Amino acid sequence: GESVGLHLPTLSVQEGDNSIINCAYSNSASDYFIWYKQESGKGPQFIIDIRSNMDKRQGQRVTVLLNKTVKHLSLQIAATQPGDSAVYFCAEKGVSRYSTLTFGKGTMLLVSP
Amino acid sequence: GAVVSQHPSRVICKSGTSVKIECRSLDFQATTMFWYRQFPKQSLMLMATSNEGSKATYEQGVEKDKFLINHASLTLSTLTVTSAHPEDSSFYICSADQGELNYGYTFGSGTRLTVV
Numbered sequence: 485g486e487s488v489g490l491h492l493p494t495l496s497v498q499e500g501d502n503s504i505i506n507c508a509y510s511n512s513a514s515d516y517f518i519w520y521k522q523e524s525g526k527g528p529q530f531i532i533d534i535r536s537n538m539d540k541r542q543g544q545r546v547t548v549l550l551n552k553t554v555k556h557l558s559l560q561i562a563a564t565q566p567g568d569s570a571v572y573f574c575a576e577k578g579v580s581r582y583s584t585l586t587f588g589k590g591t592m593l594l595v596s597p
Numbered sequence: 598g599a600v601v602s603q604h605p606s607r608v609i610c611k612s613g614t615s616v617k618i619e620c621r622s623l624d625f626q627a628t629t630m631f632w633y634r635q636f637p638k639q640s641l642m643l644m645a646t647s648n649e650g651s652k653a654t655y656e657q658g659v660e661k662d663k664f665l666i667n668h669a670s671l672t673l674s675t676l677t678v679t680s681a682h683p684e685d686s687s688f689y690i691c692s693a694d695q696g697e698l699n700y701g702y703t704f705g706s707g708t709r710l711t712v713v
Binding site for chain 1: 601603629631638639640641642643646688690692702703704705706707709
């Protein structure tokens with residue numbers, strides 16, 4: 485189930501389940517969105533991205549959905565594995581080549597064997 | 598793929614001293630690098646944008662005299678935390694812009710700074 489901790493919401497799933505991590509982004513003018521995975525003590529690792537002219541993009545075991553109407557982004561992970569346990573962040577960026585990335589609050593995914 | 602190397606990975610320093618963190622793009626040139634700070638269980642907060650050959654652009658609330666940024670070459674940016682205090686203890690992460698054709702950013706592995 486999903487719970488909200490002091491700072492970081494947590495999603496707990498069983499190995500093999502499909503996981504869905506949600507993100508509400510802030511800027512309706514954002515044009516580019518990225519999901520990152522961050523393991524403890526490490527920098528963010530790129531997972532998948534999507535541009536605003538798309539509503540779905542698939543990678544290996546991961547799918548990103550974008551709903552611009554409600555400014556919502558989701559990351560679906562199929563057949564979740566213990567190695568998927570990490571904090572997941574969505575990030576948004578504007579149209580300009582020089583606009584910066586803004587990170588969402590993050591969700592901790594815990595996968596039980 | 599693009600690799601960003603950040604060094605050191607961990608550093609402990611005494612209050613009042615300065616600490617330098619290096620961020621290198623290993624296999625590409627980065628005219629722009631970014632420095633973030635991350636507190637436990639929180640998100641990444643952009644501190645500043647480092648531009649090769651020019652002054653860094655700092656986000657609101659970030660003291661430019663305390664967090665000195667130098668981007669002297671296309672592959673190296675440094676962040677110096679001056680006169681460090683315990684409240685500066687945090688996880689500092691850099692990222693580099695891979696260029697015009699790729700809007701994605703590659704991140705370094707981060708530096709855990711502890712000020713005692």
